[in-house]
Amino acid sequence: MITLGGLEELVEEVPDLPIYISRGHWQAFGEHPFLASIEGANPNHWPKSFSPQLVDYEDKPVGPWKKSYQVTSDGKIVLVDTSGHVPGHLAIILYGIxxxxxxxxxxxxxxxxxxxxxxxxxxxxxxxxxxxxxxxxxxxxx
Incomplete structure (x- = not known):
């Protein structure tokens, strides 16, 4: 799982790697490549078959967040909305150290x-x- 930084190289190495993007982030930049370029996520560096998995948060509270997205079935990897840096920014919470x-x-x-x-x-x-x-x-x- 990764975000847009280094995406092209990583997908080249691990082509079946799931890529998660919040729906809000995709609506702000994925649907508007020019805005993505301005923000430093140049679509020219996206893999040719770029097809991220859009994250729709569920009503599953995690800490101070009212909604989250559980990536793994055991709940050890969870995504939460940390908008503010960019629209739809997400953070990964890893449990199990x-x-x-x-x-x-x-x-x-x-x-x-x-x-x-x-x-x-x-x-x-x-x-x-x-x-x-x-x-x-x-x-x-x-």
Missing amino acids: DLLDEEQPDGVNDNPVRALESLQKMKEFARKVEVAMLPSHDPSKV
């Missing part, structure tokens, strides 16, 4: 002891500094 809480390194690790130490350091840092942790792989560094 339980592996971090339980100090269980995820996946294959070349050094399990070091992986556990890294998890512990991340937790220690997060206790001392207000942070948003977004663990991920950077495709430009692979």
Whole structure:
């Protein structure tokens, strides 16, 4: 799941990747390519077969939001309306950093002891500094 930044390259690598866009965002920019260009989402960089899944929020409260869109059946990935930056802007809420809480390194690790130490350091840092942790792989560094 991604937003419009880096879309062309990502779809080239993962052609079946679902792309979610709020209906409000699509109505503001997808239906008006000139406005999208002004906002920096140049349609010339959209994949040729660009067909995003439009998000219609449901009456399912999440935190302060009265409506949300559940991406996964287990509810661990949820979309919410964060309009203001641009019309229909959405944010992704990810639940389930339980592996971090339980100090269980995820996946294959070349050094399990070091992986556990890294998890512990991340937790220690997060206790001392207000942070948003977004663990991920950077495709430009692979």
